[in-house]
Amino acid sequence: MRKTELKIKLSNLTKNIDLIKSFTDARIQAVVKANSYGISASEVVKNINDHVESYSVITLDEAIEIRKFTEKPILLLQGVHEIEDYKLVSEFRFDFVIHSMWQLEKLENFDLSQSRLWIKINTGMNRLGLDPIDFQQALNKAKEVNVAEIILMSHLASSSEVNDDMNKKQIKKFIELTKNYNYKKSLSNSGAIFNFPDAHFDIVRPGIAIYGGKYNEFGTIPVTSLRSKIISIREIKSGSKVGYDGSWIASEDCIIAYVGIGYGDGLPYFKTPLTISIGKKNFQTIGRSNMDLLMINLGQNRDIAVGDWVDIWGFNSDLKSLSDQLNTISYSLLANISSRVTKNYLE
């Protein structure tokens, strides 16, 4: 079998949730969208169900899949994508977001009595959410619907930037708009849990912090490790071209290792060399990105052999430094791991 694997230490999920709980008294909604940021939503739900208040996802398919493993509320973060979706919302008792007025049409045709209706307000991010001017009207309409509960929410644009004034403005706006209502409130993703205690309200919505992909400086621990084996080694003469378009030319005699992982496995496409460590030594990748391979210049190092493991990241790595090198973010590194990578779950 091809040895390209994502190892997932399931017990670290609840350790990260316990850490989050040490920062907040709010209830926890685990964001498990995009297959739990690439980790597997069903495995995550099975392992954290006693530790959270609810879950959130984007698509109905995701929601229906995890309904097999939990009776807790499952929120559709973008609500329905067409009115007919309320049939499944009703059947599976999903919570749903209202971010646009059209999503409030014809709700009387469905039994939503076991769903919570979350009104999303645009407090300044200008992504999804009702503008303050429409919020009152939406709330009045929502009050006429027979739902289990109404919850008010918004989302911060810069929660990972503790010094960005945008956060203060959005928190102030959210308080202003919602202070006269006795509904539960929700504003914080992972960054806001660590950086803005006054944004916690009743329910916080961590994603990346549960998966340890960010905020290691606050104590989150990585949940995943991505690695693959060296499948070939070749000696190259000075002046030889290697790889697509002959874009890399050896400036001296060297040894190249070929590792079975590429952008077909979800690595970002890159053109500039990456630093990869094997054992305790650092090496550079060479040439263009490949769909199925990574090529590493071992220099004159003869201690490394076919069959050796190469960590793209390990349980001790900070995903941030790798994602910086690749001009991407840790969210994207995790969420893009493709289905052909073997997933091995460790307790």
Ligand SMILES: *Cc1c(COP(=O)(O)O)cnc(C)c1O
């Ligand atoms: C994805 C998402 C989250 C989780 O964000 P993290 O930064 O991963 O904690 C929270 N709220 C909403 C609305 C989201 O879309």
